[in-house]
Amino acid sequence: MPLHVAVATRAFKRYSTYVGATLAGIFTNCVFGVILCFVYLEVWGANPDAGGYDASDAVTYVWLGQAMIMTVAVWGGGSPDDLAERIRSGDVVIDLYRPVGILGWYLSADLGRAAYHLLTRGLAPTVVGGLLFDLRYPADPLTWLVLLAAVPVAVTVSFGLRMLASLTAFWLLDDVGPRMLLGFAALFFSGLTVPLVILPGGLRELAMALPWATFLQVPADIWLGKRTGLEVVEGLAFMGGWAVVLLAACAWVLHRAERRVVVQGG
Amino acid sequence: MADAVVDYCRIASLWVRASMAYPASFWMMAVGSFLMTGLDFVAIWVLLRNVDDLGGFSLTEIGFLYGATGLGIAFADLCVGRVERLGQMIRTGRLDTMMTKPVPLLVQVCADEFAPRRFARVLQSSLVFVWAATYVDWTLPRALVAVEMVVSGSVIFFSLFVGLACVQFWTADSTEVANAFTYGGNQVTQFPMSVFPQEIVKALTFVLPIAFVNWYPALFILGRDDPFGLPEWLQLASPVAAALFLGAAALAWRVGVRHYRSTGS
Numbered sequence: 448m449p450l451h452v453a454v455a456t457r458a459f460k461r462y463s464t465y466v467g468a469t470l471a472g473i474f475t476n477c478v479f480g481v482i483l484c485f486v487y488l489e490v491w492g493a494n495p496d497a498g499g500y501d502a503s504d505a506v507t508y509v510w511l512g513q514a515m516i517m518t519v520a521v522w523g524g525g526s527p528d529d530l531a532e533r534i535r536s537g538d539v540v541i542d543l544y545r546p547v548g549i550l551g552w553y554l555s556a557d558l559g560r561a562a563y564h565l566l567t568r569g570l571a572p573t574v575v576g577g578l579l580f581d582l583r584y585p586a587d588p589l590t591w592l593v594l595l596a597a598v599p600v601a602v603t604v605s606f607g608l609r610m611l612a613s614l615t616a617f618w619l620l621d622d623v624g625p626r627m628l629l630g631f632a633a634l635f636f637s638g639l640t641v642p643l644v645i646l647p648g649g650l651r652e653l654a655m656a657l658p659w660a661t662f663l664q665v666p667a668d669i670w671l672g673k674r675t676g677l678e679v680v681e682g683l684a685f686m687g688g689w690a691v692v693l694l695a696a697c698a699w700v701l702h703r704a705e706r707r708v709v710v711q712g713g
Numbered sequence: 714m715a716d717a718v719v720d721y722c723r724i725a726s727l728w729v730r731a732s733m734a735y736p737a738s739f740w741m742m743a744v745g746s747f748l749m750t751g752l753d754f755v756a757i758w759v760l761l762r763n764v765d766d767l768g769g770f771s772l773t774e775i776g777f778l779y780g781a782t783g784l785g786i787a788f789a790d791l792c793v794g795r796v797e798r799l800g801q802m803i804r805t806g807r808l809d810t811m812m813t814k815p816v817p818l819l820v821q822v823c824a825d826e827f828a829p830r831r832f833a834r835v836l837q838s839s840l841v842f843v844w845a846a847t848y849v850d851w852t853l854p855r856a857l858v859a860v861e862m863v864v865s866g867s868v869i870f871f872s873l874f875v876g877l878a879c880v881q882f883w884t885a886d887s888t889e890v891a892n893a894f895t896y897g898g899n900q901v902t903q904f905p906m907s908v909f910p911q912e913i914v915k916a917l918t919f920v921l922p923i924a925f926v927n928w929y930p931a932l933f934i935l936g937r938d939d940p941f942g943l944p945e946w947l948q949l950a951s952p953v954a955a956a957l958f959l960g961a962a963a964l965a966w967r968v969g970v971r972h973y974r975s976t977g978s
Contacts, residue, residue, distance in 0.1 A: 475889050475892050479893075479897060482900050485909050489764075489767055489908045490760050490763060619735075619737060622738075623742055624737065624738040624739070624742045624745065625741060627746065628745045631745050631748045635756075640755075641756045645760070645763050647759070
């Protein structure tokens with residue numbers, strides 16, 4: 448466990464080296480946030496309770512989305528990308544003979560990265576959004592605690608998905624394709640382009656059951672108070688369930704992949 | 714100029730063959746890119762299902778705006794999208810090798826790792842554009858403005874890609890500010906300007922004239938009055954905006970190359 452904490456803090460530090468990139472990213476998040484806010488305000492101005500949200504909910508949702516993009520790495524990236532590169536180059540062998548599991552190692556690294564992105568690219572655009580628009584904040588301190596617990600779970604679900612895509616590199620060598628397909632699914636089904644609550648009937652049910660709902664929609668509903676009491680517990684169980692299932696899938700694929708590795712030379 | 718185009722095509726065709734070395738990956742990327750850009754429009758469709766119109770514009774009219782800006786950025790991205798990686802080329806020293814070769818530097822940078830999967834975006838935007846165009850009441854002047862719109866839009870995005878990449882001559886990194894303008898510019902023009910406050914629209918007209926990518930020519934083609942009451946000649950001024958953008962980008966590139974000192978070994 449101390450080892451995994453060390454891996455996570457190193458990952459945090461690694462990302463915190465690139466201050467310029469972080470500032471640039473925050474700026475980009477703000478630009479996209481502002482654009483979406485005006486569009487949503489127009490939509491909710493004409494239909495004040497679309498999807499059970501009001502205008503204030505919708506605008507808050509936009510900034511929560513901007514905060515989560517990098518934190519859960521909707522577009523991919525993070526430690527699974529490093530692993531894919533190491534599978535291609537053969538360096539993965541070093542990972543395999545370490546006396547710690549690959550999954551735990553890479554998950555810690557990704558959580559470290561996510562912590563950094565949450566504190567910078569999560570927090571800063573939300574502050575900017577809060578200054579520009581009228582946002583809604585949870586009143587109950589307990590809600591804040593629940594959210595604090597929910598974010599790492601969301602990151603773990605996302606990690607599981609990204610890891611599965613990266614592990615295809617053991618078979619395909621070039622994993623850009625699977626990663627891209629994953630990015631496409633994540634972008635839409637996370638509710639980043641439009642809130643899942645305003646999707647038409649059947650599609651909405653489907654989207655709400657898929658793992659990507661844990662990225663933004665479930666945490667946002669907790670934040671906005673759309674889920675209360677038992678529904679919060681239900682939401683957390685849903686997120687935790689996906690995290691467990693996906694990590695198990697990763698472990699199984701990794702186990703299969705280990706049989707394929709051939710070490711050349713010596 | 715013609716030489717540069719020939720050179721560009723030669724380098725690009727090398728990379729087309731290279732990307733076909735992993736056909737499974739190529740097709741997944743092409744399909745992925747097609748779907749990913751297509752989802753933007755699905756998102757707009759979902760929004761429009763909840764309201765009758767957006768800023769006074771119907772789904773087909775927004776589809777027209779969407780298709781036009783999509784074509785602009787798709788063509789620009791196809792041709793010069795790789796310029797985003799300038800910082801990486803500087804860091805690895807690739808740019809130094811390119812400077813020693815008898816082909817214009819910009820051509821080499823842009824054609825490097827030319828990705829044929831970017832055609833997927835052109836295809837996707839064309840489909841939406843053609844679909845939306847069937848609802849337009851076409852006349853000859855409108856058709857001419859449509860051609861001018863797509864060309865100007867492409868030139869504007871082309872200039873944004875190249876001009877903003879030049880920042881990397883100084884920073885050797887940090888491509889994300891550019892994204893705010895290129896992809897952000899694409900995003901903002903996917904919606905009718907009437908959605909935004911007047912100050913933003915004026916800024917996008919007179920300060921950073923991105924609205925000329927599609928909004929002003931589309932008002933002419935769709936036969937709509939400007940909701941902000943701005944002069945009508947703006948609707949035909951896209952080529953002027955494109956020329957200004959191109960000039961600024963060319964200047965930035967020249968200054969950047971002049972300033973460039975290798976990162977050394």
